[in-house]
Amino acid sequence: MANPSSLPGAAGFSLQSDTDISQTPLPPSEQYQTQSRSGLLLPGEAAISDLLPASGEELPPPYGANLFAGGYETERFDGLNEDYLIAAGDKLSIWLWGAVNLAEVVTVDNQGNIFLPNVGPISVIDTPASRINDVVTEKIRTVYKKNVSIYVNLLTATPVSVYVSGSVIRPGQYAGIASDSVLYFLKRAGGIDSERGSYRSIRVMRQGDTVAQVDLYAFMREGTLKNINFKDGDVIFVEQQKPTISVSGTVKNPFRFEIETNEIDGSSLVELAKPYAKVSHVGVMGTRENGPFSTYLTMETFRSYTLKDGDKLIFNDDLRAQILDIQISGSYLGPSYYAVSKSTRLHALLASIEIEQPLADYSSIYILRDSVAERQKEMIEQSLQRLERSVFTAPASSDGEAAIRAREAEMVLAFTERARKIEPLGKVVVSDNGQVANILLEQGDTVVIPLKSDLIQVGGEVVMPQAIVFNPKAKITDYIAWAGGYTERANYERPLIVRANGMIEFGDNAKLQAGDQLLILPKVDAKTMQAVKDITQIVYQIAVAANVVLN
Template sequence: MRTTDKLSRFNHRIGPFYIGLVLLLLTGTYQASAQAPRSRVDQLSDEDVQNFYKRAQASGLSEAQIEQAAMSQGYTLDDIAKMRRRINDLRTRTSQPQTETGTVTGRTLPTDLSQRTDSSLTTGVRKDTSRKLQVFGASLFENAKLSFEPNLRIATPRSYVVGPDDEIRIDISGASTGEFQLKVTPDGTVKVPNLPAIFVAGLTIEQAEQRIIARLRQGGYQGLGQSGSGTTANVTLTNIRSIRVTLVGEVVRPGTYTISSLGTAFNALYLAGGPNPETGSFRKINIIRGNRVIRTVDLYDFILKADQRDNVRLQDQDVIRVADYETHVELTGQVRRPAIFEVLPGETLKTVLGFAGGFADDAYQASITLRRNTARERRIVTITEEQLASFIPQRGDKYFVGKILERYENRVQLAGAVMRPGDYALEPGLETVKQLIGRGEGLRKDAFTNRATIVRERADMDRENLSFDLGKLLRGEIADIPLQSQDSLTVLSIRDLREPYYVTIEGAINQPDTVAFVNNMTVADLIAQAGGFQEGAKPNLVEVARRIRQDSAGIRTTMLEIFRFSVDRNLQITPIESTSPEFRLQPFDIVYVRTSVNYEAQKQVTIYGEVMQPGNYAIYNREERISDLIKRVGGLKPEAYIAGAQLRRMGQVVGNDLRNILNDPGSEENLLLQNGDTLFIPRRSEIVSVQGGVLNPSSVSFKGDYKFEDYISEAGGYTENARKSKGYVVYPNGRKDRTHRFLFFSSRPTIEPGSTVIIPFKPLDTNRLTSAERIGIFSLLATVSIALVNVLLR
């Protein structure tokens, strides 16, 4: 606090300043001051002032004694005021935080305010699960971002009522300066040092300001706050108090809440969760102060108009009562905000429609359907558009707004071979077929004018077809046809009356395809469009197959017409067999490009394994066989196992014996080579594999003196379900040999290195009887046998 007037001596904060000044005068520690008692205080450094302040804290003199001592030494009031200011400045810089704009003196909220928790909102709410619509306004207080908390960074409202625990700041500026921080005591007063207590509780901040300034004016600040005095005072509210308000009635969570003294009715309602959507009124919320209703809040004004006139500031011990709703009505269908609305007495259906945002874009506005409860049942009421402003809703009414029909009262349609097909309005100037075609900017060039159709809706909503000669109508040879609403006029195209035209090219061409027919297309044009000839094409023989389109008597022996051409690589055409050089393709023609007789792409086979030169080899001629391939690769290596050679064709092993082929090239096993054949010549294998119905399927080493049964023994012998007589051998070259039987004699196949011995399993006997079934059958047979014996004995 800084001041330069006489009343500053009454401020308890500046007592140490006087002490510091007197210590300066009495102790003589500051030499310049002792020699020149009337010297200016400005000559003192900040360090000296701080030392004086420390000494003053240890002084036991009263403020009056300090002032008398200073005056007796010849110091003026101006010198004393300067010393006080300097000491106060030093204290301010060291004790208060600084910002770019100066000392922080922000307003703060009380710490004991009530907080809303989301889990508390469901307490006491009676949910009506039968309703699917939401009560209008119920979501207002469910939004956590809309808490209606007061803004502390605003000017103090002039109507704010001062109460205990409020803090008031007084700044005096001008000819005199001063600063007072006053807190309202529990008995409603503020205390200015050395002045009587000032009662401010219950006054508005404006009234409190006037009373405080008047008291300061009486205490020494002459002319304070008066025009022409040069001294002004600013009274602001710094820290605010908390107040307690009570919410009763149909709220989600009734009770007493502690809020800021700047809190409003909406802030308190938010803390309590707002009116109960199922039972509470959103339009009759009474604010009671001193047992008197001071305001009735209608939340619809805020929701629909953003009108906050009813959001009044609350005072301590205010009561907010939410009444029960009187009238709820439902409005659904084609409105912008379907919901359950609360209606006050005197409001009409038009008002409710305004609550819902009015009709939707596709609403049927001619009438609204009402379902109303009577004493015993329900009844239907139709409300016309003229009755909206006077119709009074009742409790439980359910209004439904329908949707307009998907039909047009004045539409005609234009489709087909016209320049601008679409929907048009049946109106003066567009009432006939000729006028409609003119509005559609005329016919296209492909229009079929011999016939057009109108599909018309009859009185019974059945449709009928009207056909007419469009060409004659446009030429005026027949009368124009009047149109009716919902008529649909279709002008056919000549393409609609035929199958799609196309031509096809096949054979030795790069891109065989079927393409749309274009008039005046030649064979060379089609070949060029198909990417030209393939390498093996025979250009000197190109055929065109054409359908016979003309009808003739009897049955023709020929089904097509054939035209032949010679086309060189430069696509120059030479007709053959008297074909016209001006030949043009017609729809559905098929062009064939043949392949040269002697042209054939390379075909190759692969040989690998124990051969001299393995790799891929092209088939030289159509008579090349396996033995010829062996010669081309330079023969076999010494370690080649000829008996195990495998020939694969199309991924499958072809069983043959290369030993027979090499010994007798003329044998039937010496097959002709085909594209993709693979011949593999392995090394000798020393393993024999035994699989199938043996106890230990495995692979064993080959032994020259072993026979078929010896290898079975090596695998542990047969299993119980083995088919011993069906055993066979798969040789490494893909050939197979089975067991041969004659009467009581059997001949087993020989075993070669790399062979696989396979013993098949017996098929599962799904028809075999179980033990229980066999016992049952035996019991039945025994019973029948005993019965037969008894019959015979009689």
């Protein structure tokens, strides 16, 4: 067990560094703040203005708009609300047994009474459904004092007709029952108009007087909704939309919020928008007395900032990480993950990694980097697009040639479809002849310390791809023979060798080393394919980027 830094003679390079490495996250640097703009353009403001919706662009939907997305107006509740008030036309089922037997369904008349033989009229108007049994029983007991049991049940509620007016999609008159919620009637009317209507100021009026005020924000945020017993002729009036503030970015609620006054502080808006914990800055764009403006604030400053009608906000995660997450792969001891400073170089990290000297090929270290893999993917895609354009736009001078080109196009499409599924490795070659380059690390890098191997991997266009024990006296042709020889499609003139450090070499004169990978690439038939050069180039690109052979 040894550390590479203690083996300068064997490795041929020194890994000493002044950079401190820790397996725990390093403290981030001090967060920066930018002040509000006052005639000067501060860093970040131009980008924020580009991200926010400009005048005339579509704004986010109002908070609560999805309340009316479902089809719940078609769902009816079979039971009755216990707070429902008995009204004319309701039906009651009454049972008496014992000294007197009676089973009768009675209807509440226009005067609010029910009538029972030998008992007379009983007033039940505006009695809550939960108390109807007690009220009727108390009256019957005045006549039948003993040996009579009584049970009263509300069977049906009389439908009511409610008007829905104001800023709704389909104002009009809608039927329901008195215990239906205000949401039911609003949904019957098509919901609140998202451009004009208020979700915070909804009035229920009875004979011109307001009997209830509804704020749907309370329902959206806390699940509370007023129980209202509607009566015939009630009016649900949705008032005009209040001042609004539009929110986008890294928040849980990217909506357009109504505010009850013309101003609101940032802290109150944060309670509505629910930004994620990683948010560091807020961009604000709007109009004041002096004209349009935009500013970029830290979250701390934003909480006390005064917002006004029409302001547009974007919540941003704009603090750059001061640490890098680095993965270790291959032959090593200890942890596989390191959190290091963003200025850390490779030697400083390697000095902290323990290895077993007889097993680890520390002179062939390489890095897998996401940014390199993405660039390799882009280059392959560009080559594939050029290939497709050249094939699909190739002229044909006869019907026979046109048929050949159509067949060629089918083969090219099949080839490009498979080629696009290849994922490049993003290898960065950092070692050669025992020397390791001291490059800066990037976020997400995987440092690979290869395991020493006594094998040669032979693949591609050979009869029997396999791993063969390294023989220092053998040539490339010997390994090909041991793998069964070339296939009919093999391009035997330019074998590809992938070294343990990720280096690529071509040619049959190269000398193989233990741990190498020998790939025989396919040869494109010039008789059947016009775009031989383009296809061959792509095959080589894929072999280099992903270490695989694509036929």
